[in-house]
Amino acid sequence: xxxxxxxxxxxxxxxxxxxxxxxxxxxxxxxxxxxxxxxxxxxxxxxxxxxxxxxxxxxxxxxxxxxxxxxxxxxxxxxxxxxxxxxxxxxxxxxxxxxxxxxxxxxxxxxxxxxxxxxxxxxxxxxxxxxxxxxxxxxxxxxxxxxxxxxxxxxxx
Amino acid sequence: xxxxxxxxxxxxxxxxxxxxxxxxxxxxxxxxxxxxxxxxxxxxxxxxxxxxxxxxxxxxxxxxxxxxxxxxxxxxxxxxxxxxxxxxxxxxxxxxxxxxxxxxxxxxxxxxxxxxxxxxxxxxxxxxxxxxxxxxxxxxxxxxxxxxxxxxxxxxxxxxxxxxxxxxxxxxxxxxxxx
Numbered sequence: 001x002x003x004x005x006x007x008x009x010x011x012x013x014x015x016x017x018x019x020x021x022x023x024x025x026x027x028x029x030x031x032x033x034x035x036x037x038x039x040x041x042x043x044x045x046x047x048x049x050x051x052x053x054x055x056x057x058x059x060x061x062x063x064x065x066x067x068x069x070x071x072x073x074x075x076x077x078x079x080x081x082x083x084x085x086x087x088x089x090x091x092x093x094x095x096x097x098x099x100x101x102x103x104x105x106x107x108x109x110x111x112x113x114x115x116x117x118x119x120x121x122x123x124x125x126x127x128x129x130x131x132x133x134x135x136x137x138x139x140x141x142x143x144x145x146x147x148x149x150x151x152x153x154x155x156x157x
Numbered sequence: 158x159x160x161x162x163x164x165x166x167x168x169x170x171x172x173x174x175x176x177x178x179x180x181x182x183x184x185x186x187x188x189x190x191x192x193x194x195x196x197x198x199x200x201x202x203x204x205x206x207x208x209x210x211x212x213x214x215x216x217x218x219x220x221x222x223x224x225x226x227x228x229x230x231x232x233x234x235x236x237x238x239x240x241x242x243x244x245x246x247x248x249x250x251x252x253x254x255x256x257x258x259x260x261x262x263x264x265x266x267x268x269x270x271x272x273x274x275x276x277x278x279x280x281x282x283x284x285x286x287x288x289x290x291x292x293x294x295x296x297x298x299x300x301x302x303x304x305x306x307x308x309x310x311x312x313x314x315x316x317x318x319x320x321x322x323x324x325x326x327x328x329x330x331x332x333x334x335x336x
Contacts, residue, residue, distance in 0.1 A: 011322055015296065017303040017314075039267075046267035046325070047297070053278035054298035059190040063204060067190070068182055070208045075215040 001029045003036055010043050097138050160185045160228025160299075167227050171218050178218075182211060185228055189235040195294045196239040198283050206242065210235040232299055236291070236309050243287045265329035272332050281331035289324030296321055 006029040012018045013026045030037055162181050169177035186207055193203035210231050221227065268278070282290055295301045295309060307314045 011325070012303075012318055015303065015321075017318065042267040042269065045269060046273065049268055049270065049273035050278065050293065050297040050325075050328075051300070053273070053275045054195065054282070054294055055191075056275045056279070057187050057191060058194055058279070059187045063190065063200065064183075064186050067186060067204050067207050067211075068179075070204070071182065071211045071215070074208065074212050 001025045003029075003033060006030070006033070006036055007039060010040055014040075014043055014047055093141060097141060160188045160226075160232060162227045164224075167221065170227075171221055173218075178215065181214075181227060181231075185231050186211070188228075189231055192232060192235050192294055192298060193239045195279070195282060195298065196236065196287060196291050197242055198290075202242055203239070206235050206238045209238055232301075233309050236295060240287075240291060240310065243291075265326065265333055268329055268332055272336060277332060277335055278328070281328055281335060284331050285324060285327050288320060289327055292317060292320040293324045293328065 006026055009018060009022065009026050013023055016023075018026065030040055162184060166177045166180050170181060189207045189210055190203055193206040194200060197203055197206070213234055214227070214231055221230075282293060285293070291310065292306060295306045296303075301309070303314045303317045306317045310317070312320075
């Protein structure tokens with residue numbers, strides 16, 4: 001390895017980004033070349049200066065406090081487990097339960113088809129009797145969903 | 158740059174401890190702000206980046222992998238957010254700056270202590286194109302390995318090496334102009 005080749009690799013050698021065999025070749029060259037040793041030392045100094053400068057804090061306490069307040073305003077307080085279910089989980093679950101309620105607790109495809117047909121034809125009256133348990137679940141989920149969306153909208157203001 | 162969070166604090170945060178979240182915030186926020194502002198060069202946008210990074214961390218707290226550094230994760234999120242903002246703002250074609258497309262510039266001598274003060278370097282870094290600022294911040298600001306930087310920026314390791322080289326050359330030239 002000559003001086004030009006070695007100096008081309010100084011950056012990566014300094015950063016520990018060379019293959020071990022290539023790194024060993026650079027080291028070998030450095031041991032026997034005083035001018036490259038001087039150039040390498042200069043790059044080590046530069047590297048330290050860059051670390052000092054680019055690691056220096058540039059924020060003020062006011063800025064950090066302001067960001068923390070904004071984060072607090074945005075994230076949900078503990079206890080809002082509903083948020084962790086994801087934005088769509090609750091509405092989807094509510095819709096599925098609602099459909100199940102509409103078909104009166106029957107889960108076969110024919111029941112769904114009948115229920116949809118009856119719903120589209122008001123003269124047919126209400127499709128089927130809705131089991132009270134599913135109604136309660138549906139209402140609860142609707143309330144929770146609405147509360148969840150209202151809460152989130154308020155936080156983002 | 159120290160963004161190490163002890164495992165106990167991480168576990169407390171994962172189990173919903175608000176105070177643990179505050180500790181993580183106080184430790185990491187100044188570092189993330191430094192990263193964002195050095196990439197974006199805008200204090201307001203940097204605040205947005207830091208806020209969004211913590212909001213995302215908060216929302217993924219239940220899915221944090223054990224033994225993975227929360228600090229490193231936050232840096233990745235913030236860096237990516239800042240980079241996305243730069244891309245949107247300036248509509249830069251980052252891909253076109255892959256190694257073969259970059260012109261060779263004359264090499265200035267390495268930065269020495271006479272011209273390389275903290276302020277001077279930060280000022281000069283602010284004048285560089287974002288692609289160079291970003292790799293310099295990730296490498297020297299966070300001491301990330303080339304592979305990690307490549308992963309964050311979604312470029313090859315050789316592209317990272319080249320951008321670092323070009324970035325330093327441009328930084329040296331900018332500092333020389335400041336003299």
